[in-house]
Amino acid sequence: MDIWMWAWVGWLAIALICLVIELITLELTFLMLGAGSLVGLVASLTGLPIWAQVIIAAVAAALLLFLVRPSLLERLHRSGQGARTNVDAIAGLGGEVTKQFVRLVGEVTLVNGETWTARLSPVTRPRDLDVGERVVVTAVDGASVVVVPAER
Secondary structure, eight states: OOGGGGHHHHHHHHHHHHHHHHHHHOSSHHHHHHHHHHHHHHHHHTTOOHHHHHHHHHHHHHHIIIIIHHHHHHHHHHHHTTOOOGGGGTTTOEEEEEEEEETTEEEEEETTSOEEEEEEOTTSOOOOOOTTOEEEEEEEETTEEEEEEOOO
16 A cells, blocks of 8 residues: 555645644734645645655745735735724714813713713814813823814
8 A cells, every 4th residue: 555645634634733823823824834735635636746746835835925925914904904992093083061161171971972071172262162062072182082162
């Protein structure tokens, strides 16, 4: 019995090991190596000698690593941008004055349900805002938000 007839089992084992490592690292390197070993598995099933299988798998893995992986990483990182969180997500939110402004400082409740101490932005005409007036957050300054009256 020729042991090299069962080389496909080895290629499958390598692909599965690479998949498990990829699930731990999440950097797409082992995914490309695993895909290269799957190409080696296909070469094994066609009956090619083991040296040809290794060369084909290595070339496929190298091409995937250097040609496909960079574009996948770029797309992955590009899709993560633009998702604002924490304080960055507050700028631009609307709200309503819940405590009358005195000397340009008061309290607002934002549309996300959070209540913040607020002060009027220096770019607007200085005036005290009344309870119920609509405002828009322009910035976060420490534990307070800077607001401007909303356009009607």
